[in-house]
Amino acid sequence: MKSDLDALMLAHDVDVLLVNGPAYSNPAMMYLTGGGHITHAELIKKRGEQPVLFCGPMEREEAARTGLPIRLYSEYPIADRMKAANGNAALADALRLKQQLIDVGVTRGRVAIYGVVEAGPLFANLTQVAKMLPELEFTGFVYDPIFDGAMMTKEPAEIERIRQVGKITTEVVGRVADYLTGQRVKDEVLVKPDGQPVTVSDVKSHIDLWLAELGAANPEATIFAIGRDAGVPHSAGTPTDVMRLGQSIVFDIFPCEAGGGYFYDFTRTWSLGYATDEVLSLYEQVHTVYKDLAAGLKPGQPFIEVQRRTNDLFEAMGHNTLRKQSDATEGYIHSVGHGVGLKIHEMPFSGLASGPEDKLVPGSVFTLEPGLYYPSRNMGVRIEDTYATRADGSFEVLVEYPYDLVLPVKK
Amino acid sequence: MKSDLDALMLAHDVDVLLVNGPAYSNPAMMYLTGGGHITHAELIKKRGEQPVLFCGPMEREEAARTGLPIRLYSEYPIADRMKAANGNAALADALRLKQQLIDVGVTRGRVAIYGVVEAGPLFANLTQVAKMLPELEFTGFVYDPIFDGAMMTKEPAEIERIRQVGKITTEVVGRVADYLTGQRVKDEVLVKPDGQPVTVSDVKSHIDLWLAELGAANPEATIFAIGRDAGVPHSAGTPTDVMRLGQSIVFDIFPCEAGGGYFYDFTRTWSLGYATDEVLSLYEQVHTVYKDLAAGLKPGQPFIEVQRRTNDLFEAMGHNTLRKQSDATEGYIHSVGHGVGLKIHEMPFSGLASGPEDKLVPGSVFTLEPGLYYPSRNMGVRIEDTYATRADGSFEVLVEYPYDLVLPVKK
Numbered sequence: 001m002k003s004d005l006d007a008l009m010l011a012h013d014v015d016v017l018l019v020n021g022p023a024y025s026n027p028a029m030m031y032l033t034g035g036g037h038i039t040h041a042e043l044i045k046k047r048g049e050q051p052v053l054f055c056g057p058m059e060r061e062e063a064a065r066t067g068l069p070i071r072l073y074s075e076y077p078i079a080d081r082m083k084a085a086n087g088n089a090a091l092a093d094a095l096r097l098k099q100q101l102i103d104v105g106v107t108r109g110r111v112a113i114y115g116v117v118e119a120g121p122l123f124a125n126l127t128q129v130a131k132m133l134p135e136l137e138f139t140g141f142v143y144d145p146i147f148d149g150a151m152m153t154k155e156p157a158e159i160e161r162i163r164q165v166g167k168i169t170t171e172v173v174g175r176v177a178d179y180l181t182g183q184r185v186k187d188e189v190l191v192k193p194d195g196q197p198v199t200v201s202d203v204k205s206h207i208d209l210w211l212a213e214l215g216a217a218n219p220e221a222t223i224f225a226i227g228r229d230a231g232v233p234h235s236a237g238t239p240t241d242v243m244r245l246g247q248s249i250v251f252d253i254f255p256c257e258a259g260g261g262y263f264y265d266f267t268r269t270w271s272l273g274y275a276t277d278e279v280l281s282l283y284e285q286v287h288t289v290y291k292d293l294a295a296g297l298k299p300g301q302p303f304i305e306v307q308r309r310t311n312d313l314f315e316a317m318g319h320n321t322l323r324k325q326s327d328a329t330e331g332y333i334h335s336v337g338h339g340v341g342l343k344i345h346e347m348p349f350s351g352l353a354s355g356p357e358d359k360l361v362p363g364s365v366f367t368l369e370p371g372l373y374y375p376s377r378n379m380g381v382r383i384e385d386t387y388a389t390r391a392d393g394s395f396e397v398l399v400e401y402p403y404d405l406v407l408p409v410k411k
Numbered sequence: 412m413k414s415d416l417d418a419l420m421l422a423h424d425v426d427v428l429l430v431n432g433p434a435y436s437n438p439a440m441m442y443l444t445g446g447g448h449i450t451h452a453e454l455i456k457k458r459g460e461q462p463v464l465f466c467g468p469m470e471r472e473e474a475a476r477t478g479l480p481i482r483l484y485s486e487y488p489i490a491d492r493m494k495a496a497n498g499n500a501a502l503a504d505a506l507r508l509k510q511q512l513i514d515v516g517v518t519r520g521r522v523a524i525y526g527v528v529e530a531g532p533l534f535a536n537l538t539q540v541a542k543m544l545p546e547l548e549f550t551g552f553v554y555d556p557i558f559d560g561a562m563m564t565k566e567p568a569e570i571e572r573i574r575q576v577g578k579i580t581t582e583v584v585g586r587v588a589d590y591l592t593g594q595r596v597k598d599e600v601l602v603k604p605d606g607q608p609v610t611v612s613d614v615k616s617h618i619d620l621w622l623a624e625l626g627a628a629n630p631e632a633t634i635f636a637i638g639r640d641a642g643v644p645h646s647a648g649t650p651t652d653v654m655r656l657g658q659s660i661v662f663d664i665f666p667c668e669a670g671g672g673y674f675y676d677f678t679r680t681w682s683l684g685y686a687t688d689e690v691l692s693l694y695e696q697v698h699t700v701y702k703d704l705a706a707g708l709k710p711g712q713p714f715i716e717v718q719r720r721t722n723d724l725f726e727a728m729g730h731n732t733l734r735k736q737s738d739a740t741e742g743y744i745h746s747v748g749h750g751v752g753l754k755i756h757e758m759p760f761s762g763l764a765s766g767p768e769d770k771l772v773p774g775s776v777f778t779l780e781p782g783l784y785y786p787s788r789n790m791g792v793r794i795e796d797t798y799a800t801r802a803d804g805s806f807e808v809l810v811e812y813p814y815d816l817v818l819p820v821k822k
Binding site: 089114121139 | 468469489529538554616626628629634646737738745764766
């Protein structure tokens with residue numbers, strides 16, 4: 001929770017958080033500001049103090065809505081800085097950051113860098129300011145323990161926002177199912193009223209439209225992958241692919257609140273009209289593993305234990321795994337889940353990035369998504385729901401949705 | 412143009428471009444890959460050579476569509492790197508970047524950093540790799556002359572993509588006008604069929620829906636600001652504000668291709684039912700300046716000259732400007748235009764960021780957007796179109812749209 005930030009800063013020897021970039025599509029900035037249309041800002045938070053938000057005067061009204069103390073860029077006149085920098089515009093830019101730090105009393109200590117930004121300008125500014133304020137040490141975390149650590153335990157209001165996105169997500173998935181089952185079949189392929197085949201592109205257009213209509217955004221696109229593409233976990237699908245009966249379709253959809261905000265993550269695997277024995281068998285194995293994992297979740301459990309269990313189960317079924325072969329491209333070849341919040345992938349992690357803090361503690365929101373992939377046999381299967389850990393240690397799927405593999409089609 | 416990159420690298424003493432992050436919503440990566448659903452990648456381009464794209468094996472199919480040479484992360488097994496890093500996961504991460512650079516023959520020289528990414532992990536990795544490969548110098552540009560310089564001159568196919576987004580944009584603007592003029596008026600406020608007032612939030616919901624329907628995305632949100640908000644250039648508008656007659660509305664819409672891509676930028680100012688004398692006078696002044704600027708554009712002209720002309724004209728009309736007072740919040744308080752492409756703001760710049768290269772050369776696509784702002788008098792006006800400079804040096808508005816201030820309403 002947000003109130004954990006100071007303790008996490010202390011535990012990781014960080015005196016100051018420097019968060020850069022816009023207040024949208026930028027998790028750390030959104031977490032502290034609550035979002036809003038602020039296109040360019042810095043936020044400086046000293047340990048034990050409230051963050052100070054710096055932004056342009058044109059965005060002062062949006063900034064005021066954050067409730068944070070605000071300082072405007074106009075307090076740092078460009079003319080003065082250009083003069084001090086002998087006309088070097090890049091140096092003048094760094095001089096503003098230097099003065100911002102000084103103005104909030106940051107001239108020494110360890111400053112951790114955050115924010116989704118164009119890396120070049122920030123790198124240039126930090127390099128300059130590090131020379132000007134040599135008692136400051138800028139640092140970054142590859143695996144961030146501070147924001148990610150705080151964000152890992154959600155407050156009830158955050159979980160409800162995630163559930164609302166989940167309701168939109170499953171409503172859209174239901175509409176896609178209705179759309180597909182409502183089409184005619186010609187030569188084993190779905191066709192639209194005009195006789196043209198339904199394509200992946202058609203399906204995705206509807207998804208984007210329905211998400212927008214229901215108040216969600218789709219910044220990371222959607223996976224709608226059929227046949228061989230379904231066997232490649234992150235293939236988004238080929239836009240021109242047609243909806244052929246009896247092929248596995250991996251439909252992985254992960255929208256967020258409109259304007260950038262909390263995400264939801266959800267996958268179903270479908271086969272139109274009928275399923276081949278091969279696809280059905282693969283599906284049943286994944287579904288069996290999914291149910292085993294869901295039933296076996298333990299409060300406070302390290303997420304990596306669920307990953308181990310998944311590897312054990314799939315290997316016992318005779319599948320290859322990344323644990324057995326790190327460059328495997330067939331079998332079970334990704335991690336079993338990840339946290340979901342302002343980032344689509346966040347703590348707790350279950351795979352290679354999983355550390356001792358990655359546990360299924362109360363307030364954690366995470367996916368469970370076992371899958372099996374055989375591109376050489378033109379098929380793949382994944383089942384995914386998003387779970388929350390309740391305060392009492394029990395688990396809940398945030399939004400229920402049926403697990404049918406076969407979507408019936410018109411005769 | 413892309414073919415300018417090598418010459419620009421040489422001119423700015425850069426040996427290598429290191430581009431980080433996803434292939435969407437990330438201009439430099441999109442420019443070189445053409446986009447696609449690649450969530451995590453690095454691209455290393457040595458001067459005079461083709462870029463090499465590094466990504467995860469799960470995204471190899473999407474990566475293959477870029478046509479670039481590809482290397483997979485699975486060539487850098489985590490187990491080996493963790494061993495070499497004595498179990499330090501952050502160091503193991505840096506070891507991959509180090510090896511990627513070595514594998515494409517980059518062990519010395521000046522490496523410029525690009526990419527919209529979470530800054531902390533990249534900063535951490537670069538700090539580590541700089542220690543491991545001391546003959547490398549990492550650098551960043553506050554005002555990038557390389558990608559921005561290349562992107563500033565668009566090829567005809569790029570301009571056509573921008574025009575297509577412009578057609579969608581103005582189609583949506585027309586639909587918003589139809590939606591507003593189709594409502595009933597009650598007590599000087601637009602009301603929906605259910606008797607509830609039309610709000611900014613209602614209007615924005617329709618905008619997002621129509622953009623999605625027409626194949627565009629809205630990553631940077633939309634400004635729909637009425638009354639006092641219209642007087643604050645970057646106020647996005649207050650969601651609960653109602654549509655009161657006779658108030659200026661600044662409607663600034665800047666969508667991009669669905670999935671992240673080329674942008675368009677467009678603003679009209681409206682007043683519902685009628686305009687007050689004060690708003691009408693302000694509008695006529697802005698429109699006069701707009702027409703003067705548009706008629707006076709010269710091929711090859713430094714964009715900052717257009718900015719000077721705008722300041723001259725508005726000051727002659729008696730308005731304050733940022734040129735006269737750098738912290739002014741009333742009058743003409745922003746720059747007159749900016750380039751538009753894979754970024755919503757790019758070269759050529761007309762304001763503080765404008766340098767000697769920021770010229771209206773053939774292939775440049777830019778906005779012209781004079782405005783006047785008086786929040787203390789509850790009004791603001793901006794008019795904006797996106798222009799392209801043709802090969803013959805003439806200019807064109809990419810998409811035409813009427814300049815009416817007053818939108819009639821039902822009696």
